[in-house]
Amino acid sequence: MNEVINEELIEIGKSAKRASKVLMTLTKPQKNEALLKIAESLIAHSADLIYANDKDIEKAKAKGTSEAMIDRLRLTTERIEGIAEGVRQVVALDDPVGEILSMKERPNGLMIGQKRVPLGVVAIIYESRPNVTVDAFALCFKTSNAVILKGGSDALNSNKALVNVIRETLLSLKISPDAVSLIESTDHETVSALCRMNKYVDVIIPRGGSGLIKNVVNNSTVPVIETGVGNCHIYVDRDADLKKAIPIIHNAKLQRLGVCNACESLVVHSDIADRAIPMIAEDLAKENCEIRGDEEAQRLSSLITKAVEEDYGTEYLAKIISVKIVNSLDEAIEHINKYSTGHSEAIITENYSAAMEFEKLVDSAAVYVNASTRFTDGFEFGFGAEIGISTQKLHARGPMGLNALTTTKFIIFGNGQIRE
Secondary structure: OOHHHHHHHHHHHHHHHHHHHHHHHOOOHHHHHHHHHHHHHHHHHHHHHHHHHHHHHHHHHHOOOOHHHHHOOOHHHHHHHHHHHHHHHHHHOOOOOOEEEEEEOOOOOOOOEEEEEEOOEEEEHHHOHHHHHHHHHHHHHOOOOEEEEEHHHHHHHHHHHHHHHHHHHHHHHHHHHOHEEEEOOOOHHHHHHHOOOOOOOOOOEEEHHHHHHHHHHHHHHOOOOOOOOOEEEEOOOOOOOHHHHHHHHHHHOOOOOOOOEEEEEEEEEHHHHHHHHHHHHHHHHHOOOOOEEHHHHHHOOOOOHHHHHHHHOOOOOEEEEEEEEOOOHHHHHHHHHHHHHOOOOEOOOOHHHHHHHHHHHOOOOEEEEOOOOOOOOOOOOOOOOOOOOEEEOOOOEOOOOOHEEEEEEEEEOOOOOOOO
């Protein structure tokens, strides 16, 4: 382990820990005022931010990065205004910190309750999307958490410029700028070292591809909230209304390809397959979506090519979808639970009992009846913004809003009670 990197990370961790204690003393109006000032500062410094972003764009082009990835990386005046508006939207959200969740009196006169409190120091590891830098800070700051950011190397100049604007604004308001820290090192050992900083970091949230998330989950001594990878399924039941099914599948698969809530796998009941499969295949093929299916699916449509075992567990993030024909609801549920990443699944059916059985037994964070999986999103769920979409079960599951960035503590009020 590089000693210089280790020392730098420890200093960042110490500073973030100190800042987290200060943030707990800020009132809700103080936090909201700071966020509004930061939104103004981002717009005021648009030219500087775009200048820094241009350096990242130039490097990306030189590396032969795809246009789609460059577009995700790019900052424009309009996009900076959108980022600033996202900060303002966080201001408008209810602040959960300090909320009393319960308060009950015990027979001995003790009053025992629970209240929401910050997690402390949150580390977020993410790939090359500069907007995440500001979104993550705003959500953590609103919940009185200090945040340590480790963005992708492709967006380093952009992230440095964004964090500098935030830190300078905080300093002008006499708030610790260490409420947000950016790890600038691009050394691969940095992520591994960050994952072992449980003395200073309370939780790590990795946002990115399956390789990044797997690496963090497998090697971290800091608690991890696993997010994002989505092999999402839609099951077309024997009692499905195909007038609903076709547009739902089209939307879930093709509305946006590179997102974790896009449908990657289709499951169809054999009783409806002879009608459903040709219609679905024809609709998807109009937009050049490749369909890979089992032997029965191939027999029902010449547009379907052969699927292999790996296809049923793949998050394609492309114009590809797998198809499996099953003979029962139970078989559909078994198939989905086997290959799902625990993100989002949907059933298309007019049968209430089948819908309720599917909802009960499918083991994913979000389960839909007659709707697209594309709705698994903090904004769509009414949370305003989100820090990520958790595919695990402990602490947080599904889109993570402000509440997911808090924990609880018991508060006990007595009047001299002692335990006999």
